[in-house]
Amino acid sequence: MNHLYSVKWIVVIAVLMVVLGGCGAKEKVSYGFTFEEVTKKAGISFVHAKDTFDPKVSNIFPWLASTGAGVAVADYNGDGWMDIYFINSKRGSANVLYKNNGDGTFQDVSKAAGVTEVNTDGISEAAVWLDYDNSGYPSLFIGSWGKSRLYKNNGNGTFTEVTDSAGVGYRGYVNKVITLDYDRDGLLDLYLGCYFRETINMWNLTSTKIMLSDFERARNGGHNVLYHNNGDGTFTDVAAEMGVDDTGWTLATGSADLNGDNWPDIYNANDFGPDSLYLNQAGKGFKKIVQSRGIGDDTFKGMNVDFADVFHDGKLVNYVSNISKEKYLLEGNQLWHEDAKGVYRDVAAEMGVKQAGFSWGARFLDVDNSGQMSLMVTNGFISASKKKNYWFDMGTLATTPGYIVEDAKNWPAFKEKSMSGYEHKKLFLNDGYSFTDIAQEIGLNFTEDSRGVAAVDLWNRGTLDLVFANQGGPARVYKNINNIGNHWITLKLVGTPPSNRDGVGAKVTFTVNGVSTVIERDGGNSHGGQSDPRIHFGLKQATSIDSIRIQWPSGRVEEKSNIPIDRIVTIVEGAGGVS
Numbered sequence: 001m002n003h004l005y006s007v008k009w010i011v012v013i014a015v016l017m018v019v020l021g022g023c024g025a026k027e028k029v030s031y032g033f034t035f036e037e038v039t040k041k042a043g044i045s046f047v048h049a050k051d052t053f054d055p056k057v058s059n060i061f062p063w064l065a066s067t068g069a070g071v072a073v074a075d076y077n078g079d080g081w082m083d084i085y086f087i088n089s090k091r092g093s094a095n096v097l098y099k100n101n102g103d104g105t106f107q108d109v110s111k112a113a114g115v116t117e118v119n120t121d122g123i124s125e126a127a128v129w130l131d132y133d134n135s136g137y138p139s140l141f142i143g144s145w146g147k148s149r150l151y152k153n154n155g156n157g158t159f160t161e162v163t164d165s166a167g168v169g170y171r172g173y174v175n176k177v178i179t180l181d182y183d184r185d186g187l188l189d190l191y192l193g194c195y196f197r198e199t200i201n202m203w204n205l206t207s208t209k210i211m212l213s214d215f216e217r218a219r220n221g222g223h224n225v226l227y228h229n230n231g232d233g234t235f236t237d238v239a240a241e242m243g244v245d246d247t248g249w250t251l252a253t254g255s256a257d258l259n260g261d262n263w264p265d266i267y268n269a270n271d272f273g274p275d276s277l278y279l280n281q282a283g284k285g286f287k288k289i290v291q292s293r294g295i296g297d298d299t300f301k302g303m304n305v306d307f308a309d310v311f312h313d314g315k316l317v318n319y320v321s322n323i324s325k326e327k328y329l330l331e332g333n334q335l336w337h338e339d340a341k342g343v344y345r346d347v348a349a350e351m352g353v354k355q356a357g358f359s360w361g362a363r364f365l366d367v368d369n370s371g372q373m374s375l376m377v378t379n380g381f382i383s384a385s386k387k388k389n390y391w392f393d394m395g396t397l398a399t400t401p402g403y404i405v406e407d408a409k410n411w412p413a414f415k416e417k418s419m420s421g422y423e424h425k426k427l428f429l430n431d432g433y434s435f436t437d438i439a440q441e442i443g444l445n446f447t448e449d450s451r452g453v454a455a456v457d458l459w460n461r462g463t464l465d466l467v468f469a470n471q472g473g474p475a476r477v478y479k480n481i482n483n484i485g486n487h488w489i490t491l492k493l494v495g496t497p498p499s500n501r502d503g504v505g506a507k508v509t510f511t512v513n514g515v516s517t518v519i520e521r522d523g524g525n526s527h528g529g530q531s532d533p534r535i536h537f538g539l540k541q542a543t544s545i546d547s548i549r550i551q552w553p554s555g556r557v558e559e560k561s562n563i564p565i566d567r568i569v570t571i572v573e574g575a576g577g578v579s
Contacts, residue, residue: 028441031429032484033368035443035466039477043105044098046475049090051123054205059413062382064202065089067125067175067195067251068145069451069469072530074129074138076113077157080568082456082532084467085115086475087124087142095124095142104459114159115140115151122146122171128524129533130179130188132229134501138533143174143192145202167234172198172222179523180255180264181505182242183283184553186498187229188523193250193268194222208408212249215398215405216299218272221249243286246276252361254305254525256316257507258338262555264505269302269320269527300331304527308364308373309518310351310430311337314509316520317347321359321377321527325420328391333359333377352435353377353428358420361527365455365464369486369538371512372430376466378450378528382414383421390417422447425468448473452528457536462488462566464536469528487539489565491548493521494572498554502533503573505553510537511546539565 039045050065057064068089073082081100088095094116098106110116118124126143133139137153148170151159163169173196179188196202197220200210212218224246227235239245248270258265263280270276275298278286304321311317315338322331333356335348348354356362357379367374382390393412397403403410425444428435439445448470455464463482469475489510493503504523509516519537524530539545548560552573560578563569569578 031368031438031442033442033463033480033482035478036481037443037446037476038104038479039475041104042477043107044084044475044477046086046096046098048086048470048472048475049088049093050472051090053202056205056208057210057408060408060411062384062414062419063411066382066449066471067451068123069471069473070125070127070528071452071454071467071469071475072127072129072140072524073454073456073467073532074530075533076129076138076140076153078137078155081460082458084454085127085129085140086469087127088119089123089125089145091119091123093119093123095119095127100458109157113157114161118142118144118149125173125175126177126528128177128179128190128530130190130504130523131500131502132179132188133233134186134497136501138502141168141177141179141190143177145173145196147171148174148192162233165233167236168227170225170237172196172225173200173202174225175250176252176527178253178255178525179502179504180266181500181553182226182264182280183228184263184498184505184555185229185231185283186495186500186554187231188500188502188504189229190225190227190235191244191253191255191266192225192227193246193253194224195249195251195271196222198222209404209406211406211408211411212272213406215272217274218249219247220406221247221270223247224250224253224268241285243288244278246270248273248276251303252305252527254307254318255523256307256520256525257505258307258316258318260314262551267305267318269305271301271303274298275300275302275320298334300334303360304362306362306364306526307520307522310335310364310373312515312517314516314518316518319353319362319364319375321356321362323358323420324355325358325391328395330355333362350434356426357423360450361452361529363453363455363526363529363531365531366536366538367427367429367464367480368482368484369463369488370430370432370540371515371517371538372432374430375428375435376453376455377426377428378453378468379420379425380423380447380449381420382418383447383449384414384418385416386418386422388415388417390414390419393417394419421449425450444478446476448476453526454529454531456532457490457534460568462490462536464532487542487565489537489539489545489563490568491535492568492570493535493550494570495552495554496573499552499556499573503552507551508535509549511549512539512542514546534568
């Protein structure tokens with residue numbers, strides 16, 4: 001009897017533990033939206049390919065082939081639907097243009113359009129759409145390791161390569177391209193962020209001294225390029241003249257008016273050393289400011305640039321992604337914000353967006369139409385063996401006296417080792433006070449090594465979807481399934497002379513229930529990605545907008561009121577009305 005009595009109480013205690021444990025379990029939170037992967041359903045089958053280089057540096061092939069996956073979106077044929085362009089990074093591989101059919105599916109039109117056979121004299125590493133001739137149709141520039149290329153949009157669904165006649169066939173190692181009208185002459189210019197020195201031939205090396213000269217203050221990278229648009233179909237490199245020929249191993253570059261003088265500035269996120277901020281001097285040159293962390297120069301491994309008015313104070317924060325790996329290196333990502341005294345402070349830690357792994361492309365977006373800018377961060381470096389780790393080798397290389405890190409032959413062989421591989425992506429939801437990572441809870445649970453991400457309304461539903469470019473892996477398209485019911489508005493800006501037609505550099509201030517938020521039309525900010533060129537903003541439960549103020553690149557300021565919501569609205573500079 002005593003034995004049975006004991007067993008009975010053991011069962012009762014076990015049941016109570018289960019019940020009490022269940023009460024203490026984390027309750028599943030509903031955010032009102034999720035992401036559904038629709039890549040195959042949408043008809044997208046693109047897989048990014050990586051190249052190999054001179055066998056003299058075969059020991060670090062995984063490192064050398066760790067960039068290049070990119071995605072850029074635009075309405076290339078003017079039918080009102082956003083199309084997708086993926087770049088490839090292997091000689092002989094094809095870049096792919098997917099036409100949006102408007103019914104949830106996409107069609108590969110690369111060959112017919114004439115923008116697929118790009119990787120014949122190098123490999124693609126960056127892409128940007130821009131209407132450089134103000135024709136109303138976006139052309140396509142490809143930044144390459146090798147010869148970069150420009151494809152003019154003919155306005156009939158096809159493109160013609162005009163690289164040589166336009167004078168933009170730069171030969172070097174471009175890792176990021178943006179467009180901006182730096183002198184506000186109404187013509188879009190091109191800025192190329194470069195990595196290796198342009199004198200190196202990665203496929204036929206005369207020396208293995210090709211790497212960084214220092215892990216924290218390297219300045220032996222390639223010169224960045226600023227192509228000034230001459231207005232006659234040609235461009236001239238004025239980087240040295242304008243003072244922006246940075247040699248800091250640039251992995252990402254971005255542009256915005258950071259000091260409120262209505263001239264676009266440039267920020268470079270540099271690998272292995274200080275980032276560079278270039279303040280525009282009224283289109284006549286740039287003043288270089290080396291970013292400080294308060295305790296000396298920023299010596300992190302910068303890999304992303306994107307801006308947003310997170311605090312609704314009219315001052316754009318800048319999100320720079322870096323490296324973090326527990327037990328090895330905890331740099332952390334940075335969120336630079338100008339305080340009331342005009343001093344930039346890194347507020348990433350207090351806002352909850354500091355740690356995101358080995359981070360790459362990051363993009364601000366109003367993911368839930370709340371009027372708050374959330375943040376999507378991609379990550380993952382080299383995913384190979386799950387048991388063998390290159391971080392120890394890297395630590396030895398970086399800390400052992402006598403090693404000449406510039407010489408690739410001194411680097412330990414990667415073989416099949418991973419380095420920050422298989423990382424989960426981060427979607428930091430902004431609740432108006434801080435950010436919380438909810439990526440896996442809402443369906444973003446893949447672990448490929450991502451590089452670029454584009455936030456884009458693919459189905460014109462008033463909610464932003466996500467397109468990911470993965471290094472050496474398949475592209476992924478995620479549809480935003482939004483059941484919150486928040487209101488929204490999307491603006492398609494059309495500039496008129498003396499503004500550029502794309503409206504790049506225009507600043508739009510939305511005032512809703514007395515709260516103002518600034519969004520600047522950018523020209524391709526964020527590593528590896530170019531997002532929807534239209535300006536999307538959520539209104540939460542507001543059924544009207546107090547006002548919309550547009551400051552055009554020309555300097556013209558227009559105030560709009562009584563604008564219809566829950567729709568895509570076209571605003572033509574100086575036209576008075578909307579459509």
